[in-house]
Amino acid sequence: MTSWRTPLGLAGAGAGLLAWAAYHPASQLFGPTRRRVEPGELALTFDDGPNPAVTPRLLDLLARYNVGASFFLVGRFVDAHPDLAAEIAQRGHTIGNHTTTHPSLVWQPPARIAGEITACQDSIERATGGRPVWFRPPFGYRGPQLNGVVRQLGLSGVAMWSKTEYDWRDEPRERLVRRLGHVAGGDIVLLHDGSYREQGADRHRTVDALEHWLPRWIDGGLRLVTL
Numbered sequence: 001m002t003s004w005r006t007p008l009g010l011a012g013a014g015a016g017l018l019a020w021a022a023y024h025p026a027s028q029l030f031g032p033t034r035r036r037v038e039p040g041e042l043a044l045t046f047d048d049g050p051n052p053a054v055t056p057r058l059l060d061l062l063a064r065y066n067v068g069a070s071f072f073l074v075g076r077f078v079d080a081h082p083d084l085a086a087e088i089a090q091r092g093h094t095i096g097n098h099t100t101t102h103p104s105l106v107w108q109p110p111a112r113i114a115g116e117i118t119a120c121q122d123s124i125e126r127a128t129g130g131r132p133v134w135f136r137p138p139f140g141y142r143g144p145q146l147n148g149v150v151r152q153l154g155l156s157g158v159a160m161w162s163k164t165e166y167d168w169r170d171e172p173r174e175r176l177v178r179r180l181g182h183v184a185g186g187d188i189v190l191l192h193d194g195s196y197r198e199q200g201a202d203r204h205r206t207v208d209a210l211e212h213w214l215p216r217w218i219d220g221g222l223r224l225v226t227l
């Protein structure tokens with residue numbers, strides 16, 4: 001009576017494992033990704049910009065503390081605001097590739113993935129004069145085909161994160177401040193200065209929370225680094 005249960009159970013476990021590999025930021029099953037920096041270092045990363053409603057204020061805050069960060073830009077937003085993308089680069093931050101239209105890439109064929117990445121590389125190069133070396137997939141979702149495509153296009157690899165702060169949630173600033181208290185040396189932190197859905201998204205809460213934490217992290221001896 002149990003003979004049919006075992007294979008089903010195994011199939012279920014297999015599907016669960018594949019889902020974990022595709023959707024969990026820590027998974028290395030579909031190839032290695034960058035998730036940490038050195039102990040004592042902290043890397044802030046901002047996705048889904050450039051966003052004229054928030055990015056300039058964030059850049060001013062980072063400049064006030066003389067720290068660098070990494071910005072994973074959406075190609076179509078770069079095309080809309082090339083000057084802002086250029087300013088991010090001029091201020092010494094790292095710019096990464098976050099596709100041009102922000103689709104989930106899990107089920108996309110390699111040619112479509114390559115098209116998304118290349119179009120974003122081209123937009124960023126037109127705006128800033130440089131081509132990113134790090135790629136971050138939209139939503140952090142990866143299929144087994146992704147790493148090969150990224151390397152084929154000459155990028156260094158896929159950069160994920162070790163801490164996500166859920167700063168897209170509509171919740172009080174204090175909750176985000178509290179969550180950021182878990183950040184420690186070695187972390188790559190996922191934050192957002194934009195929204196993939198639209199330009200002009202309100203991410204001031206994220207900047208507010210960093211205004212609280214940046215001086216504390218620096219006083220605590222953490223060195224803020226770019227990827």
Ligand SMILES: [Zn+2]
Pocket residue numbers: 047048098102138139196
């Ligand atoms: Zn994104």
